[in-house]
Amino acid sequence: MALAIDLAQRGVASVVFESRAEGDRFSARTNMTNVRSMEHFRRWGIADALRENDPVSPRIQRDVAFVTRLNGHLIQHFPRAYEWSERLPVASEVAEWAPNEAIEKTLRARAAELPLIDVRFGHEVESFEQDDDGVTVHVTGPDGPRTFRGSYLVAADGSRSRLRGRILNVRLEGKANLARSFLWHLRAPGLAEHWKASPMVSMTLFYNEDRSCDSLVPQSGEDQWAYFCSPVPDHIDGDDWEACRDMLFRAVGAEFEVEPLEGGTFITHSMQAPRYDFGRVLLAGDAAHLVSPMGGFGMNIGIGDAADLGWKLGALVQGWGGPLLLASYSIERGEAARFILDGCERNQAVGASQLVRDGIEDPGPRGDAVRAEVAEDIRVQKARQFKRMGGQLGYRYSSSPIILRDGVEEPAADFEDYVPSAAPGNRAPHHWLKDGSSLYDHIGQGFTLLVLDDIETGPLRRAAAARGVPLDVVAPGEPDRAALHDLYLAPATLLRSDHHVAWRGHELGDVDRLLDVVTGWSAWSATVTP
CATH class of the missing domain: 3.40.30.120 (Glutaredoxin)
Structure with a gap:
């Protein structure tokens, strides 16, 4: 959608095929639109719209808190880790912490305003052929099979990209199986009542004797939440809701009414395609690279792909761009992805399993001393995951x-x-x-x-x-x-x-x-x- 918007603002028409029906729920793991992506959103005229579309309660502070349990002890607190009240001198925008619901709503609304974008929900690309002049795409939809013809095809069909794997026969390279993870979206109207250790915040990470590496993130109002864990403890089946619910009860420190909306296990990888350009067919987003969620870069790398590829496809369609533009897309975005994947791997390697110390939940001075030691470890080893700008703004195209x-x-x-x-x-x-x-x-x-x-x-x-x-x-x-x-x-x-x-x-x-x-x-x- 971002790429289509970028192209339309350059006067280039495109068709977006989306396999979901228009009203289907889609609970992606995306929450953070980082500073660099918000600069692109500003360019596309949607930065302020994203802020307006944020469905999370204003009572929830855009902070990060490390607690033993919700009714336990506060260990470390990063105020405004996901929000700045003042502009940054080094950037044209500030980050926005808003769940995927808001991001997709914002992009869809902007696409609907641009007549050069034709969004077709309930359509799936089955196959394609390319020649010297363009790409022929075979699509199935509500009205049966159809054929479309375009100058280029961009496969942005996700981490399990069928177009990349089955048709282009491209395998991702890098570090597979970094961690077994789970994510559950849930409805829990009374959960807010259990916040004792810290204010309600955008991300709460649980550092306790269980060493479960779990966290809680608001999704809408004060009743919808995402419960995330990576890596999942060996004895837990991430597809077993009751087992995950019991983990959540332990993390909160109480039982409460909760309804699972959807969720289960996924595998965290750190991998990318060896290149992103294959003639007139390009890979973008998760189809091109998979990144650990520790750092919130998954969607944001894809937004960067769209920003890089948009002007290059526009130049080619309009006739002033040369043949090296597509190769440069692979080179530039491949370098950016390697830089970000490496940083997120380092984030993934340090969590509750590594930083929790015995006695972290003890009451009194002894527990206070242990929590102070862990707080310092978090400040030194985890701050880059939430506050540092190098990963967002510091990548370069050196090759x-x-x-x-x-x-x-x-x-x-x-x-x-x-x-x-x-x-x-x-x-x-x-x-x-x-x-x-x-x-x-x-x-x-x-x-x-x-x-x-x-x-x-x-x-x-x-x-x-x-x-x-x-x-x-x-x-x-x-x-x-x-x-x-x-x-x-x-x-x-x-x-x-x-x-x-x-x-x-x-x-x-x-x-x-x-x-x-x-x-x-x-x-x-x-x-x-x-």
Whole structure:
């Protein structure tokens, strides 16, 4: 849906086939739309709509709490881990903690506003064939089988992708079977009454003598919840509701009225496809990569895929994009996925099983001392899962053939701490302009040249116009110009619509060569001109 929205805003039509009926319940594990995804939602005009669609009670604080049990002791508390009341200097948006119900509602509503998107519920792609000119897709739906023809096909059909596995015959690579997990969506109208150890929060993790690695997340109002566990204890069958319910009762410290809505076991993997482009057929989202949920990156990597792929498919359909764009999609998003998968694997490796100490539930000074020790361990080893920006904003496209690097050596990307960099391939450093707008609000649908000094832009403008390449030029005034100079360290920087730096330099020399590379007609050369 995100990709269709991105394409429609570029004037490119698409059809979305969804196997579910329009009214079917879909309880995904998604809750967090992180800072980077919200920047894309802002670009698609839906960031504020997502906040408005959040169905969770306003009484529930957007915090993370570690407790022994709901009626036990508070161990560690991260206030506003999932919400900021003030804007961030390093980003155009803040994260939004809202369950999948709100995310899907927001995307569907935006798609319905855009006439270039044709969403067909109850339709499933059975097979496809591709040739030099396009892709023929065979679909079954309420009215029987039909055939559709398009320029490209994007398979975003989930972790068990049949199009990837059975038709393309692509196997995922990486670390399979990281953990056996379960997730149950449930209705429990009286559960809120049992919150004693902490306020009601967005995520409550239970660290007690059971060492069960379980957590509780609100889904709607104060009566619908998600109960999650990873890894599941060896003696528990995650498909056995009664066994999982008894675990939940132990975690809460009381029995209460509860109704299972749906749920069961799933396996956590950390894997991705060896590449995401196969001729005119592309993989995106969980069809391309599977990530541990420890960190909330699963959906967010897919949103990043849509942002990267949208402008490239648009360029190809509109005729100004070259053949290297699809290969660059695999290279860029593959690098981003590897970075995020590695960080989430490290999150998965540290939980209640590793951090709980004997005596954590003891009353009095002895228990207080143990809980203080565990709280410090959580602060050191788990904070990156909830508060750090490196995984969200710090990935870069260091191997892309459509990025012109300038020879500047950079330290390795850090999953925990984000350090803005305008070196080509990085997400462009953000800045709030003196008029209150975000720098990103001025980035166009094609390329945007950020000009911070007197520099002749005419040749690039004319060359882009001759090729049909959309190009905007942004030249901020003072004091924004001085602040941006400190961030970008060059008088001119070429930005892509997905906010990544394509080139920066002190003069616009061979503009045809520059456009050849960034539009995918010619690969970047290893020779760097100072």
